[in-house]
Amino acid sequence: MGTSRNVERRTILKAAGATAATLGLAATTGCGGDSDSSADGTVTLRYAWWGGEPRTIAIKKTIALFEKKYPKIKIKPEFTDYEAFWEKFQTQASGGNPPDVFQNAVGFLRKYDKRGVLLDLKTQADAGNLSLDNFRNGVLANGQVDGKQIGIPVGANTMALVIDLKAFKKAGVEAKFGWTWDEYFEALQTIQDKLKIAGDTGYFAIMYLYDLYLRQNGKAFFTDSDLGFTEDDLTQWWTDGYKRVKSGLVADPKKIEQVKPKSGLSAGLAASEFTWDNFSIRYEGEGESDYGLAPIPTTDGKDTGQYLGSLMLSAFAGTKHPKEAAQFISFMVHDPEVGKIMGYDRGILATTEQYDAFKPADANNKGVAAYENEVAKAGVLGKITPHPSGADVIEAAFLRLGGEVAQGKSKPADAAKALFSEAKAAFAG
Template sequence: MGTSRNVERRTILKAAGATAATLGLAATTGCGGNSGSGNGTVTIRYAWWGAEERAKKINQSIALFEKKYPKIKVKTDFQDYVAFWEKFQTQAAGGNPPDVFQNAVGFLRKYDKRGILLDLKSQVDAGNLSLDNFREGVTKVGEVDGKQLGIPVGSNTMALVIDKKAFRKAGVEAAPGWTWDDYFKALKTIYDKTKVPGDTGYFGIMYLYDVYLRQNGKAFFTDDGLGFEQADLTEWWTDAYNRVKAGIITSPKIVEQDKPQSSLSAGHAASEFTWDNFAVRYTAEGDSDYGLAPIPTTDGKDTGQYLASLMLSGSARTSHPKEVAQFIDFMVHDAEVGKIMGYDRGILASTEQYDAFKPTDTVAKEIAQYEEDTAKAGVLGTITPHPSGADTVEAAFLRISGDMAQGKSKVSDAVKQFFDESEAAFQA
């Protein structure tokens, strides 16, 4: 799971909603084209999104799996985020999705609604897949309406990445329990003293707004729609627009010009909200000193945070549910796989893998410590439900907020447009 600006999370409009009507046909079409052989060997198809480095690690892990299960062969397929979901929708519409695939919470209800996802509880009951030895609360991410539709491979939570040098130069500190008022005052101080905007654009990150809403007794989503009112978003975006115009927030035009680099690592901001495990990108991209800071709060206590996760799901059309379950079980529990994968997809979800991997670089150590400290603080709640269409809604939130911040639309018009597009996405 990541910020809206992360390549794995942004520009999903093409991959979401465009073929929703077609996908409705998938529930009535055939079985997956899985293969078997006369000697009892079966082949399952595994697909994921990510870069070449992730592919190398996954292929190493698969080699270990095939050594342990010589009668199961794994055929692999991977693309970048957008291409993955485009291809997946085509395969799902044709009744032939991969047997097992990487998934995220925003897609669970969408594809469960279309009969694409395998309820893995039957395989847990059969002893082919274990839900034991997971870090507390992680498996809840893959639960929908009493069904286990995904098994987490890693976890992450929202965090604030700061340019430590900029914060020190401005004489401000990101301290546990600080409030949103403290945060925005810090941004103004940073801008006044360094002429660098304080934040890259918090207002367009759906998952951050969810955290803020949770701090105030609401949530971004309910089971079947939005959990907040137009007045709530009007206030959020009005304040953001004023801060952009005041120079406290990076201009969206500069954010676009900096892509694919973050404006934080480009030196055009002093902080950025993101998923904690994405912190590695800033050290790789920039030349300052970056670190993880606490989420601002409304009351000085409740951060609204929860664990999100990338996960593995199975196809309801697979001819080999047992083998799919055995593969998932191996990939999430095997200690050697944990050592290979590291924190590529978040902090390792099972205790076997979490204990097996010992981070050696400074950034990975800080990410692990951040999640450990957050868990100890007792602030982590249960992830907000994501209704069918949540992926399209997230893309709309990012796009419309960006137009609003650039003055292409009035705040009132942007809010109305977002609610209209969200309603259409939920009904698709």
Template structure:
């Protein structure tokens, strides 16, 4: 789900995580290992937050470690397999069942019952986001939802104004209008975004996942990718032979497309990366109402092997509820999950205001639904979906072959 660039630990003076699942000292001081994925900017913000925590809890020290998204999970998987997972770590919905099945995650409900972790004061029911089969395996730190990031200048010149409830037909007509009037593709190409396809399926009464497998058929995916291949060929979707070399720059900021689907809190990167004005547009619908959307979230989880579950819970509680942490983190981890942090940070920049307004509109319009459960292996399914969609778009695999290969890989991942 939230993938951002990583950076150097040395540049920040961070202490690398040591061995073991937490440690203690002769004077009663406890050391917790805390690991996450993200950029150097996120690391600086988290370091500032940790300094506040250690001031309030002088007997708890935090050792930190961070990497880019893919590297984080590679290292975490190795640590978890060796019984050496960090005491506290950043987590996401696609990994809860996977690592619960591997007996890695601490059920935090006991610590909540003991008063070390507050589960009240969350926005929009987010406190339930980390629940799996009655266990509390993660606590949300921020929320986000799928949105369409648009180049506002391109949309204005093309005479396109997306509004809540617009349909997929209207969306594709808008892309064609952009292509014809602005000389660039309408969209970067949404066909490989698992979380967007999930919304499309939910609009049709299905979902990407059930609790144990895939919630759609080969016929469904064949229809999705056949239409995508035709739109790439027509130029309504951007040419992947141009967008792939442009990475890590977005196809929108590289001026190869007028819009693309992503998580709403990622909107910050476009202003920093591009030359135009960028905004958030609503998800297209099938019936003018149902978007299939839910609030997603980054979470904090704890290791089942931690020697200090109380202190781990206290640290999570602080990072989730403390108002000063909310001010420091801003929207880096999404819109703050708790009312205390949401109220403490009021964005002054245009992009931040748009993100806040977008999520407020989602809540007030009552389009939000419960998130689809993610079975163990969901992360492998997402990687395969992106890879095969790209191969299909490049013409390296016929649609039928890409679909068949996807179901083969997904079924293997979900049964292992």
């Protein structure tokens, strides 16, 4: 994840709804240095995150709120884009000097827990410095590894299908809960036949979508320590995907590349795209059509394989100020005013205090909330798939190799073999 520019572009552009200008924001207000205490007892904590300019503006407002409530704790912000964040963090962690508090994701939890970087925040919760109460839909478990609480969710999201509403309506096809993969691809074929555009922008290089497909079939992308599928499984997935590129059902990857940083969906090259539901806000700003969230296709007409993922806040195990770091995290995930400021930038707000405080006014955010509520009511949500150490490297490899298959540069079987080889090295690292 942190080593692939393609991964960074796909994730950050979507997460921030960013323009090329926004991605030019790679500023930091400091590049290290231990957190410190001044003569008057004031403590300074380093807080780092990735994301576009809108996220940075919002987070700085929340920092000001915190410092007003806790005048003896000062926050030193560090921010950049996704790829640069993890490259820098890896260097900092190796040198024993990561930020006191930082944005984190499930793909990195075991990796940095294994290296002793992450603070078990249960100790601070037991000491009364951090509340672990009022988290919605069981998302608190996303930050737990081997009985430790090493991440605290700030938001929740789930995979969704974003569709061009006008294209679907014009073609006379409907997306509905419980539809199967066969029905999905039949709908895309109708769109291709009637509208002369591709149905999908390139579904088969998205690791998290493949995870859902595997879960629908009794497997998962990861086990606690390995891959949860076979080379033959992946070869079939990529073979089917490449056939759909050749038939025009999936958009030409060269054309998708040409329109970046705009997505292929909002550029009108295809009628649908799989992504995280809270990333869907980007499309209205980029495209000229109307877009909506549609259900994930299924294998059996019921089970989507979905779960709630989340961005989190973690703390450095070696911080000189664990109490203050925990107080900061607790404020950031529970304070209602922080919820109003952040909105759904990092997903549907994770705690009831913030979820109840933020009332989305625009149709896009209302749609995201409604979608997650519908998915929850459908009773299909399961627990998040475990992510072993090395998951970030494997996600980058999956995207890269899937892209090579789409372009005809690698045969599906060869790409699958390469992924398993790279996964073996990543797990051993």
